[in-house]
Amino acid sequence: SYELTQPPSVSVSPGQTARITCSGDALPKQYAFWYQQKPGQAPVLVMKKDIERPSGTPERFSGSSSGTTVILTISAVQAEDEADYYCQSADSSGTFWVFGGGTRLTVL
Amino acid sequence: EVQLVESGGGVVHPGGSLRLSCAASGFIFNTYWMSWVRQAPGKGLEWVASIKEDGNEEVYVDYVKGRFTVSRDNAKNSLFLQMHSLRAEDTAVYYCVKGVYTMLTGHYFDNWGQGTLVTVSS
Numbered sequence: 376s377y378e379l380t381q382p383p384s385v386s387v388s389p390g391q392t393a394r395i396t397c398s399g400d401a402l403p404k405q406y407a408f409w410y411q412q413k414p415g416q417a418p419v420l421v422m423k424k425d426i427e428r429p430s431g432t433p434e435r436f437s438g439s440s441s442g443t444t445v446i447l448t449i450s451a452v453q454a455e456d457e458a459d460y461y462c463q464s465a466d467s468s469g470t471f472w473v474f475g476g477g478t479r480l481t482v483l
Numbered sequence: 484e485v486q487l488v489e490s491g492g493g494v495v496h497p498g499g500s501l502r503l504s505c506a507a508s509g510f511i512f513n514t515y516w517m518s519w520v521r522q523a524p525g526k527g528l529e530w531v532a533s534i535k536e537d538g539n540e541e542v543y544v545d546y547v548k549g550r551f552t553v554s555r556d557n558a559k560n561s562l563f564l565q566m567h568s569l570r571a572e573d574t575a576v577y578y579c580v581k582g583v584y585t586m587l588t589g590h591y592f593d594n595w596g597q598g599t600l601v602t603v604s605s
Binding site: 376405406408410412417418419420423424429459461463464465469470471472473474475476477 | 518520527528529530533542544545578588589590591592593595596597598
């Protein structure tokens, strides 16, 4: 079965830049999407189609893609950005959907 | 405003059945794919099942095929998940999720309910 791989954790100090990676063999063919989940809350879409910010996502969030890896970058990290982040995409056929294992962003 | 409200969760014995419901409002329900995504306690998100706008196509993750059935009632703006032969590993919060699915965008999940907890335990 298809898998997306994320680092379990990323830690940064306030004001620094956080980069969260997501790797998968089908990512050159399939878009990636990112979700933010804070404790006790439902996930929220924060990035779509690799690089597009949905309305409501702060401008400090950006996305990029290179080959089999996509990256969610949070510039000038704020305490409120502390959360779990999940990438999501599809297998190469586009008919099954999968989430990465999630990355806990800690703001020191 | 999009609202997705799940119900039907609870405690069930291994091998038992449960039916989850989701009441949708704030959007034209019959023009969107809908999905169920679950999250085991302390674990990550897991896509479970999706159903096409008209209900004529269903897709499932492998390990629920034959046990779970997703359905919808477009007249009542409702989504369902019938679960049979439940196992301890099915214990999770189940989220009702509105999807955006086109050939150009792929499939992503733009609105989530607050979830309903299913606990499979003897």
